[in-house]
Amino acid sequence: MRIWLSKYFGFSKGEFNGLMLLILIIAFLKFLPLIYNYYRPIEKDDPNLLASIQNIKFTDEQSYLYTRDKIESSNHKPISKLFKFDPNTIDAEGWQTLGLSLKQAQSILNYRNKGGKFYKVEDLQKMYTIAPEMYKKLLPYVEIENQHQVFAKKDFQYEKKEYTKKASVIVEINQADSAGLDEIKGIGPAFATRILKYRTRLGGFYKKEQLMEVYGLDSVKYAEIKDQISVDPSEIKIININSADFNALKTFPYLSYKQINAILQYRKQHGKYANVNDLKKVAILTPQVIDKVLPYLSF
Template identity: 40%
Template sequence: MSVTKKEWNGLIVLLILITLVLAAPGVYKKLHPYKLVNPNGFDEAAARLPKMDADTTKLNNVKLFLFDPNHLPDTAWQKLGLNEHQITTIKNYEAKGGRFYNKADLKKIYAISSDDYKRLAPYINLPEKSNYTAKTNAVVDINTTDTIKLTQIGGIGNGFATRIIRYRDRLGGFCKKEQLKEIYGIDSAMYLDIAPFIKIDARKISKININHPDKDRLLVFPYLTYKQKNAIVEYRNQHGDYTQLSDLKNIPIIDDGILRKIEPYISFK
């Protein structure tokens, strides 16, 4: 069988490629010889790392003092050896209505380690065990109650109680329990916890006379925007008093969804 010149050249190229592939590992080893690891290098590297006991040294220099953790200033927490993350976590807990009633309550803060608690516990100026008024979980009428009675419900601290009362005053009263979820910080989980201890007397709702509204009351009413409130007043000035809720449908920026929300709070005389 005869071989053409073109086939012969292809065969030679193929043989060269095979030779290069087989020789490549050996050439690589000669160009990049293995280097033995110097075990002393680990010690040198470790010496350059920050000392593991740096935090311990810092805490040893902290001078502890008696303190009440409730609303303690950031600077005081810093003097007690807490870092910025821990302090922020505590402040967020308080902002959501959290309060420390006894020493063990500080352990509720996930950023406080068991070591931190052991270090701080002897200086916390609170009782070892809770001796504050127990949560009675009595059912309260949210339209007539005060902050003191609200805080007797498990899960509601002073912060949440204040927010609930303020929102109730803006509304004029609650017409259903679900409105509690409109308050900042009350999520679905918290709502389910407190709802069984809430009742509502809708007869206690303070309504807005849409024809002669209290300007201050109308201004803070949360279910209408400023433009909608202004439009209601202007339309009445131009067309006379409203006689029924459907009259408000004549205002383009008032839809059925808004009417359903404001209906329990509107009167016409």
């Protein structure tokens, strides 16, 4: 390199040595910081450094919270002041002036909006938002309008109702309508309707005891009404057994469909029934059934 510089640039040996020295100095200065950092001894942190940092952070957070609360309280909460008030009419701002927070005030308003009412001073203790200490502070200032009138006893005039007892009557049950049956003590509209429906299906009653066949009218109810009724058998509907068809007999409560068919088939095969003895020849008819249907039949 020295020969090349001497040949092309005319550098002498001394000039070349000076140039190389300059290059070495520049390189040394350039890499000096790196060398220093590599060989520099490690410094130990102050043992109280972490605590100091945390203290600074805690102090900053306290300062922030204090500033925030101060701003919020100045914007949203009036200065606390006690005054006479009615808990049934005071608004949210009034409650806050008395020392409650906005949330506490709103809870009381919600209670009132749902129909809640303070009838006496002690009712304030029911509100969980009002602490016992706050209740003691507010107690001397509570004034509920018409408090005594609300709880004053009212003079009620009790009117003694006298129920008119049904007069004892005798009702003929084959001709009576629903109003007539309702006159019977112990027979209301429901029983009257049932009796009329069964009477229509049956064709009338030939004896009182048949009333116990009406749905819901048991022996106890029958004993209650039997002396208030009479029966006229001449009012029952008579069926001619020799001319009646299936439709004429099918609503009759004492005969089943099978028994009706047996009656009609026997008549078709043997001719008309002359009397009850012929009816007894229908094997499917029991003596009990014949006794029940006989008052309604003609031959």
